[in-house]
Amino acid sequence: MSWRHVRGHDENAAALRQSIAEGRLPHALLFVGPEGIGKRLFAKTLAQALLCERSTETALDPCGVCPSCVQVMAGTHPDVLMIAKPEDKHELPISTIRDLCIDLGLKPMRGTRRVAIVDDADDFSEEAANAFLKTLEEPPFGSVLILLGTSAELQLDTVLSRCRVVRFKPLDDATLATVIQESHLVDNPQDAARIAALAEGSVGRAQGLAMPDFAAFRRALLDEIAGQSGFDPSALARRVEAFSKEAGKESAAQRGRAGLLIAELTRLFRGVLWQTAGLEPPTPDSDDRRAMHALAERLEPEGVFVLADRCMEANYHLQRRVNLGFLLEALFHDLAAILKR
Numbered sequence: 001m002s003w004r005h006v007r008g009h010d011e012n013a014a015a016l017r018q019s020i021a022e023g024r025l026p027h028a029l030l031f032v033g034p035e036g037i038g039k040r041l042f043a044k045t046l047a048q049a050l051l052c053e054r055s056t057e058t059a060l061d062p063c064g065v066c067p068s069c070v071q072v073m074a075g076t077h078p079d080v081l082m083i084a085k086p087e088d089k090h091e092l093p094i095s096t097i098r099d100l101c102i103d104l105g106l107k108p109m110r111g112t113r114r115v116a117i118v119d120d121a122d123d124f125s126e127e128a129a130n131a132f133l134k135t136l137e138e139p140p141f142g143s144v145l146i147l148l149g150t151s152a153e154l155q156l157d158t159v160l161s162r163c164r165v166v167r168f169k170p171l172d173d174a175t176l177a178t179v180i181q182e183s184h185l186v187d188n189p190q191d192a193a194r195i196a197a198l199a200e201g202s203v204g205r206a207q208g209l210a211m212p213d214f215a216a217f218r219r220a221l222l223d224e225i226a227g228q229s230g231f232d233p234s235a236l237a238r239r240v241e242a243f244s245k246e247a248g249k250e251s252a253a254q255r256g257r258a259g260l261l262i263a264e265l266t267r268l269f270r271g272v273l274w275q276t277a278g279l280e281p282p283t284p285d286s287d288d289r290r291a292m293h294a295l296a297e298r299l300e301p302e303g304v305f306v307l308a309d310r311c312m313e314a315n316y317h318l319q320r321r322v323n324l325g326f327l328l329e330a331l332f333h334d335l336a337a338i339l340k341r
Contacts, residue, residue, distance in 0.1 A: 002064040006038060006045050007179055008171040008201075015166075016046065017060040026164040028136050028145045030121065032152050033168030036204020040119065042168070043146045047080050047115040048072045050144060068110060078109040084119035087252060090320045091125040092118075101135045104143050113142045121149035121159070129156045136162040170201020179203055185210035197284040198267075208260040217243050219287060221261060222268050226291035228298075230340065233332035240332075241325050255318055258328070262315050265335075269308040272296050276304065303338055310334050 003013050019025050031039045048062035048069045055061050062069050071077035083100050085092050100116060108114050124132070136159065139145060145163075149155060152165050171179070177189070177196040185207060186192050199206035208214055221240070224231045240261060247257040268291060271281035275296035281289055295304070314331040318324070 002048075002062050003045060006042050008175045009038060009042055009168060012042065012166055012168065013060075020060050021058050025144070027139045027143065028147070028163040030147045030149060030152065030155065030160065030163035030165045031168060032149050032155075032165060034170055034200070034202055035150060036202035036206075037168055037170050038203065039148050039168050040117075043117045043148060044072060044080075046146065047077075047117065047144075050113050050115060051077065051079060051111050053111075079111060079114045081114065081116040082119070083116075085123050087250070088321075091123050092120055092128050094125065094128040094131050097128045097131045101132065104135060104145075105140045108142070113144065114140070116143065116145045118145065118147045121147035122151070122154045124156060124159060126156065129159050133158055133162065171203070172201065173197055176201060176203065176206060180206050180210065183207075194284050205260065205263070208257065213246075214257070214260070218261065218264055222264065222288065222291050225265065225268065225335065225339075226294045228294070231332075231336060233336040234329060237325070237328040237332045240328050244324065251321075251324075254324065255321070258324060259315055259318050262311050262318065262331070266308055266311040266315070268292065268295075269304050269311065272299065272304045273301060273308070276301050299339075303341065307335060307338055310338070 003010075006013065016025065031043060033039055045062060046060075048064070049055070049060045050057060051068045051072060052062040053066040053068045054063040062072075064073075068077060072080050075082065081100055081103050083092070083096050086096070100118070104114055104116050106114070136145065147159070147163060152160060152167075173193070173196045176199060177192040180186060180192040180195055180203075181189060183203075186195060191210075195206050195209050198209055209218075221236075224236065240258065244254045244258040244261070247253040267283070268288070271283055271288065271292040272295045274281040275292045276299070281292045283289060283292075299307075310331065314327055317327055
């Protein structure tokens with residue numbers, strides 16, 4: 001793995017390369033941007049570049065084949081520390097942060113640096129953030145901390161002020177379509193282009209959208225929501241929950257699929273707003289446009305805003321690990337009530 005495998009973020013790589021060439025690589029970096037666009041891959045590639053045994057550090061260009069590079073990508077390098085929010089928690093526990101701070105202070109085992117990658121930086125508890133501040137402000141010599149989040153605005157001020165913020169943009173449609181094809185998610189360029197247009201720059205979203213069973217369920221869900229005859233909210237909630245659970249035994253996979261469906265509902269209502277404003281909804285799917293047009297004929301813009309906001313609220317609670325069944329039941333009952341009005 002090297003920078004050529006990290007698509008769409010060349011400017012960020014060049015800026016960090018310039019910083020290290022000038023001897024001012026920050027000790028703490030906060031990567032922010034939408035989920036699924038490659039921040040984690042970028043962080044691991046940066047760790048490779050800092051620890052590569054064949055390339056000089058100032059070049060910031062990992063060879064991808066030396067033992068150090070291989071270990072970083074495999075997640076087994078002793079000087080790369082990776083932590084994330086536990087599956088059963090909605091915040092990064094203070095104990096996890098304290099253990100990281102202790103491990104980061106140990107002497108490097110292979111090289112001259114230690115690199116810590118902290119996933120889920122949006123979910124610092126105030127106590128965990130306070131435990132991290134000393135290390136963020138005065139990290140052990142040679143160490144680099146990389147925090148991954150979705151938005152600088154979601155970070156605590158005490159954390160934000162101690163990091164250099166690196167903003168990541170969604171991948172453009174052409175780049176994402178190339179990634180989709182190279183990953184063999186679909187069989188032809190036309191499908192890759194269609195999914196790229198729907199995925200909003202996210203490889204993670206594209207992977208979900210490319211699943212054949214997801215595409216069929218998505219179509220049925222959007223058409224039922226937009227249908228003139230209405231829908232049974234409890235029955236629809238049960239079907240969405242059952243389909244989400246088919247994603248796997250792990251609750252993260254189930255929430256991921258449910259979140260993708262809720263995001264598609266949000267996109268539907270956003271398209272309706274475009275339609276009510278007299279604009280063509282930004283979707284490549286003609287069936288989506290028909291559903292948006294049908295809703296636009298029945299709804300006032302104020303109602304559409306409420307529908308979209310309710311979906312975004314549901315997604316927020318989904319990330320906070322609210323019970324999936326209860327969340328979907330409440331969401332579809334609220335959507336049905338608003339659509340009836």
